[in-house]
């Protein structure tokens with residue numbers, strides 16, 4: 001049975017942050033969950049609304065349920081960065097166990113108002129909700145959020161947002177960006193310490209996990225991040241592997257053989273990152 005984000009937070013309190021990995025196509029999914037199984041770690045599989053539409057909500061939910069039962073692991077299915085309340089309701093009705101309403105581009109009042117609609121709906125179905133305050137720059141699902149628009153989370157805004165929306169998790173902007181960095185992320189650890197000290201009842205979420213150094217990642221987890229998102233690294237690595245195998249394929253080469261190296265690489269990344277998220 002799939003678990004909510006809130007359940008995973010409770011079960012892993014003081015042990016680790018939970019890796020939340022973006023699935024980009026259905027072929028990747030078994031490899032991701034097998035990675036979690038091999039490390040005996042919980043996992044969050046997240047989909048952008050674009051991926052969810054491409055694969056289909058029902059197929060994602062049923063595939064997750066089948067694989068989680070087969071492998072006997074702890075997992076949550078989460079909708080990442082969704083700006084449509086209606087689509088989030090559809091995802092909840094289909095069986096997602098966690099959703100993110102992204103109202104970060106709205107003013108705070110409106111962000112709170114809309115997020116509250118989502119938390120009210122989700123609560124009645126035991127589904128968790130993540131919100132966002134501040135803007136995490138970079139590219140989300142291929143759509144570029146210009147760097148100038150990125151802004152650190154204002155602590156007072158975050159406290160009010162959590163109080164008034166009753167979210168289970170909050171994405172905070174502390175200096176990471178989505179996508180591959182040209183330069184190393186400049187994480188504002190002072191801000192993280194302040195947010196973490198004052199937001200103990202809610203899960204802090206680090207977006208933009210690709211390109212963050214192992215040392216910064218460990219520090220973020222040690223200082224209170226509870227969910228860490230990794231997306232681009234999986235996409236990039238899959239492309240690298242299939243570029244290699246497909247270029248020498250003939251019409252008679254089994255597609256299965258062409259995809260296997262990419263699936264194995266995905267599994268390795270999930271293991272490597274999830275290991276990094278464990279508290280010593």
Ligand code: 13P
Pocket residue numbers: 022080081177178179180206207208209210229230231232233
């Ligand atoms: P990256 O693509 O930088 O790993 O970020 C993923 C993410 O935060 C999705 O919400």
